[in-house]
Amino acid sequence: MKVLTVRQPWASAIFNGKPVENRTTNIFGAYRGPVAIHAGRAYEEDAIIWAGATDIRPVPVDPEGDAREMRAVIIGVVNLIDAHTGWSVDCDCDDATGWPEPNAWHGVLEHPRALATPIPYKGALGLRDLPGDVERQIREQLPLFCSKCGCTDDNACTPPCSWVPCPEGWPPLCSRCFA
Numbered sequence: 001m002k003v004l005t006v007r008q009p010w011a012s013a014i015f016n017g018k019p020v021e022n023r024t025t026n027i028f029g030a031y032r033g034p035v036a037i038h039a040g041r042a043y044e045e046d047a048i049i050w051a052g053a054t055d056i057r058p059v060p061v062d063p064e065g066d067a068r069e070m071r072a073v074i075i076g077v078v079n080l081i082d083a084h085t086g087w088s089v090d091c092d093c094d095d096a097t098g099w100p101e102p103n104a105w106h107g108v109l110e111h112p113r114a115l116a117t118p119i120p121y122k123g124a125l126g127l128r129d130l131p132g133d134v135e136r137q138i139r140e141q142l143p144l145f146c147s148k149c150g151c152t153d154d155n156a157c158t159p160p161c162s163w164v165p166c167p168e169g170w171p172p173l174c175s176r177c178f179a
């Protein structure tokens, strides 16, 4: 699993419907799969979320009201399923969400899973490997999820998938991703 440091309240926004991580460079590389989201120390005081194409308006960021407290901790896991530029023909990000920035690299995120108990962690720049012991702590808190697409029993693929027993027992893959 990889880990990515994101400033608050943007880190919490990923677990409240933010489907794209915008970056000025391609920090995502060729990696696709689960990414732990580490909330950085900084908090952007004037952050606002723009919601909806037909209903463009600033709405209070951090609807759960806890982004300010959740800093320097890993707050959940999301799956990185694609990366491309906002000006690429491959970009099919939904502008109506208000999140994709036209002049940025887009990391496309799917299946966010928040941790009930955030895990203290020191961040770093870029997309890094997460130490195995921290990954184990994360997995203990989450339901079984597909290592490729991140689906779970409660949040399965469309059409519905099932678990595929794998020889090593790990990492788990769903039937859609096993093909």
Ligand SMILES: [Zn+2]
Pocket (backbone or CB within 6 Å): 084, 085, 086, 090, 091, 092, 093, 100, 106
């Ligand atoms: Zn895009």
Ligand SMILES: [Zn+2]
Pocket (backbone or CB within 6 Å): 146, 147, 148, 149, 150, 151, 173, 174, 175, 176, 177
């Ligand atoms: Zn899958």
Ligand SMILES: [Zn+2]
Pocket (backbone or CB within 6 Å): 146, 149, 151, 152, 156, 157, 161, 162, 174, 175, 176, 177
């Ligand atoms: Zn699946």
